[in-house]
Amino acid sequence: MEALAALAALTGDEAKAASAAGSAGFAYGLAAIGPGIGIGYLVGKSVEAMARQPEAAGMVRTTMFLGIAFTEALALIGFVVFILIGL
Amino acid sequence: MIALEFPPINEILRWKDLFPGFNKIALIAVAAALIGTIIFLLAGSKDHKTAPKGVRNFAESIVEFIENGIVMQTMGRDGLGWTPFLMSLFLFIYLCNVPGIIPFLQMPATARMALPMFLSLLVWVVFIGTGFKHQGLGYLKSSLFPPGVPKALYILVTPIEFISTFLVRPFSLTVRLFANMLAGHILLVTFALLSEALFQAKGNPGLIPVGVLPLFMLIFLTGFEVLVAFLQAYIFTILTAVYIGGAAHPEH
Amino acid sequence: MLTAVVIQSGDSLRVKLVSGEGEEGHSEDGHSFDPAECAFEPEEANPNECGPGPSPIIPEMKELVWGAGAFIVFALLMRFFLFPRLKKGMDARYNSIREGHENADAARSSARSEVAQYEAAVASAKAEAAKVVDAARATLESERQTKIAEANARINAKREAALRDAEAAKAAVRGQIESAVSDVVTSAVEAATGKRPDSAAVSRAVSDAMSAGVR
Numbered sequence: 001m002e003a004l005a006a007l008a009a010l011t012g013d014e015a016k017a018a019s020a021a022g023s024a025g026f027a028y029g030l031a032a033i034g035p036g037i038g039i040g041y042l043v044g045k046s047v048e049a050m051a052r053q054p055e056a057a058g059m060v061r062t063t064m065f066l067g068i069a070f071t072e073a074l075a076l077i078g079f080v081v082f083i084l085i086g087l
Numbered sequence: 088m089i090a091l092e093f094p095p096i097n098e099i100l101r102w103k104d105l106f107p108g109f110n111k112i113a114l115i116a117v118a119a120a121l122i123g124t125i126i127f128l129l130a131g132s133k134d135h136k137t138a139p140k141g142v143r144n145f146a147e148s149i150v151e152f153i154e155n156g157i158v159m160q161t162m163g164r165d166g167l168g169w170t171p172f173l174m175s176l177f178l179f180i181y182l183c184n185v186p187g188i189i190p191f192l193q194m195p196a197t198a199r200m201a202l203p204m205f206l207s208l209l210v211w212v213v214f215i216g217t218g219f220k221h222q223g224l225g226y227l228k229s230s231l232f233p234p235g236v237p238k239a240l241y242i243l244v245t246p247i248e249f250i251s252t253f254l255v256r257p258f259s260l261t262v263r264l265f266a267n268m269l270a271g272h273i274l275l276v277t278f279a280l281l282s283e284a285l286f287q288a289k290g291n292p293g294l295i296p297v298g299v300l301p302l303f304m305l306i307f308l309t310g311f312e313v314l315v316a317f318l319q320a321y322i323f324t325i326l327t328a329v330y331i332g333g334a335a336h337p338e339h
Numbered sequence: 340m341l342t343a344v345v346i347q348s349g350d351s352l353r354v355k356l357v358s359g360e361g362e363e364g365h366s367e368d369g370h371s372f373d374p375a376e377c378a379f380e381p382e383e384a385n386p387n388e389c390g391p392g393p394s395p396i397i398p399e400m401k402e403l404v405w406g407a408g409a410f411i412v413f414a415l416l417m418r419f420f421l422f423p424r425l426k427k428g429m430d431a432r433y434n435s436i437r438e439g440h441e442n443a444d445a446a447r448s449s450a451r452s453e454v455a456q457y458e459a460a461v462a463s464a465k466a467e468a469a470k471v472v473d474a475a476r477a478t479l480e481s482e483r484q485t486k487i488a489e490a491n492a493r494i495n496a497k498r499e500a501a502l503r504d505a506e507a508a509k510a511a512v513r514g515q516i517e518s519a520v521s522d523v524v525t526s527a528v529e530a531a532t533g534k535r536p537d538s539a540a541v542s543r544a545v546s547d548a549m550s551a552g553v554r
Contacts, residue, residue, distance in 0.1 A: 062156075062160045062161070062325065065318075065321065065322055065325065066322075068322075069263060069322045069325075069326060070259075072263065072267075073262065073263050076262050076263055076266035076267065077262055077266075079266045079269075079270055080262055080265075080266050080396065083096070083269075083394075083395060083396065084394065084396060096395055100395050108401045109401065110401065112402040112405070113401060113402055113404075113405030113406065113409075116405055116406040116409045116410070117405060117409045119409065119413075120409035120410060120412060121409075123413055123417075124413060124416055124417075124421065127421035127422070127424075127425060128421065130425055131424035131425045131428065135427075135429065135431055135432055136431070136432060136435065143425075147425070150425065150426070150429065170422070171414075171417045171418045171421075171422040171423075172418065174417060174422065175417040175418070178413075179409075179410050183406075196402075196406070199395075199398070199399065199402050200396055200397060200398035200399075201398035201399055201400075201402035201403035201406055202402065202403075202406040204403070205398075205406055205407045205410070209410075269395070
């Protein structure tokens, strides 16, 4: 309540800055969910593959890093958006 | 109540000019190129007949890593000619990343937009050039109209392929390197600031011992950044190799 | 032309990159990358619009130029000078190592063939020795056989001689007995008949009776 009142008291640029800070946090938090799940699944499956076939571990590791790189890009774009909005 | 104020982001990223037109980022980039050159210069001037030791051993293990870990895994034997380019890419990025954790430097040069953007634009030019050199105009056909897709679907597939190959690739290369290093830098700054603020808490002396906790986190994150610095250089290089290999041989 | 302007606000120093008044034509290119258009105007005029410096997403010209220059020089050096030199040494060493391996293999196989030769020689010598021993054994055997045969022959001869002696003695004794018996028979017949029997008939009858008796 108090916070809302404080928000209401802000005007113009200040209100804009406050909402930007809030939405930046949301932007990054939401952007991190999908890649987090994705990377966890990906690495887990890779470990499983390496445990099943240790002789293919080198190839699996390379492919795993490639997959991580592609998946992680989404979270990083979220991070860049966070910086663009929030700062 | 402690007074913890995070500085504006430019205060932790932008640096005063050491002399006009030359700041810390430029210094790190030049130093990285210089260190890489010196390592290979020293390594090349050592006796090559006996078993390698010291700097020559280091340089040769980098060469072996690039050849066996990156080129052979992604491009096969045909790609061995790309080893010097990929190696200079890897070494340069790594030596630009590592100052992020070196005391008193404390700034990864790749956490600024300039270097990642330049490098990924260079890679973009290189892999498109390779595609045209190896396949001529067939490169556009094989990359925009992938074989084995029903004709009607090309309306959908071609724009997607165009965006993902020619627009998203350089963008994601840039953002991946830049954002990883910037995030690491901001994390280190955050925990260092938190620790400092707790150690210097005026009104409440009970908070001072608590400042050890962010300090431990800072040490842990520094170790993590060592890993990230290597991993980002590796991922940038291996993605470059994959893009070049894909442009040279469309069947892969 | 870029010049750094240091501004003191409160207790913090802030550095700002300001483009020069654009004496050179190419500086227009720089501005598209360069932090914010506001850099042309003095900071104090409208501080709100630009905030404290450019956004961190925008690359700075001087960093771009220095980084690109450093990397291009490094990559070219690596491509045309540093890497070939190192690689040449590596290849030379690897080749020498491979040659050493091959030499070692060749030496090993030659040593192996020498061992085989030696073993063959040993085997042939053994065979020869065995042959000699066999021959010696055969001669020995044949000599023994001849010796045994000689001894047997001698023994047989002796035995036959003894037999002959015994036969002769037996025949002599028989003759004596015959003549004695004929004498006895003649005298007995003379006494009985008063007539001297024919001596030839008597001796035949005696020898018939004796040989029938011997049988």
